[in-house]
Amino acid sequence: PEGAYDAHDPAGFEALLLGGAPAERPDAARDASPVTHAGPQAPPFLILHGTDDVLIPARQSVRLAEALRAAGHEPGLRLLDGGDHLWVGLTDADVEDCFTRTVDFARRRTGGG
Template identity: 70%
Template sequence: MPPPHAGLVAAGERRWSASGPCVRPRWSLAHGTARRFGTALPRLAPKPLRPPRPGGFAVACLDYRLSGEAVHPAQRDDVAAALAWLRRRAPEIGLDMGRTVLWGESAGGHLAALTALTQPAGTVLGCVAWYAPSNLTVFAEDVPDSSYSAHDGGTFEALMLGGAPAEAAGAARDASPVAHVTDQAPPFLLLHGTDDSLVPARQSVRLAEALTAAGCHPDLWLVEGGNHLWVGLSDAKVENCFSRTLQFATACVDAGGR
């Protein structure tokens, strides 16, 4: 029987699946779409993640309940439940859950980071978050034109929390990855466009600062000119974001496998 492979885990909505003919390291990928809509459909996987790539990783796209169905902490709990399901099924579907990296973009990056920081140490070997919120308690402060209000109950964050961040302060803090940072945090790769008009790049900086203060060594890469979803970047620069992500994941699972 081939040796187990590591994996990527990405967060999606309600379906859980893993791909790969042998026991592989795992990527877990969490989809974005503001926790309000969307699904982790295989056809949405970016080209660098499609077969035969990404270099020995099995990729699981995780679904979670959207904010119209349930509020925090349901989304985080669904990602944790998906990881537990994969651990139970690992021998059957050929996964090495001891070498798992979480990855998500936007709202999915928020859930990947939140899950990585609230699961027992060692559950995942690394976490990648692309243009993700990290501190919902001060999100409004980071929006440069003051177009976002912490008292607005109709924002995507408020819908996920069950109330405006200013009124649901406890939930906002609990849903913020920065509030759960300790010196036991796994390695983090944070990518964020400097021109992001939906999630300010300052949110990734805040998470990097919190990790650094805890004695961790996050890799923060601010992508010059990048808007949300990498709008405004050339294909080559977007490919570079994927390449950095895969290099980081490979380094995490190689270090964890020794």
């Protein structure tokens, strides 16, 4: 699935964030993109994304991870087969794994474990 993103939609979530359709506000869209900020000073990332997300294509997370690697980081990236937005469609075990990975990531980054 490619997601519901439409760069010309003046009422989409992105347009609400940018103050207009992304196609009409390319500079604002670029500034709002995490990929734009994936430089040497970027924080650690754990990226968990469902492959069937209908709102945000999983390829956006792959692109972010690639940009972070190019900047010298080692982001955690896990694509979850069949997962839609908000983990809809995942097994309870996959959802629990996401939660555990998130807690472990936070603990490691804050010195809590």
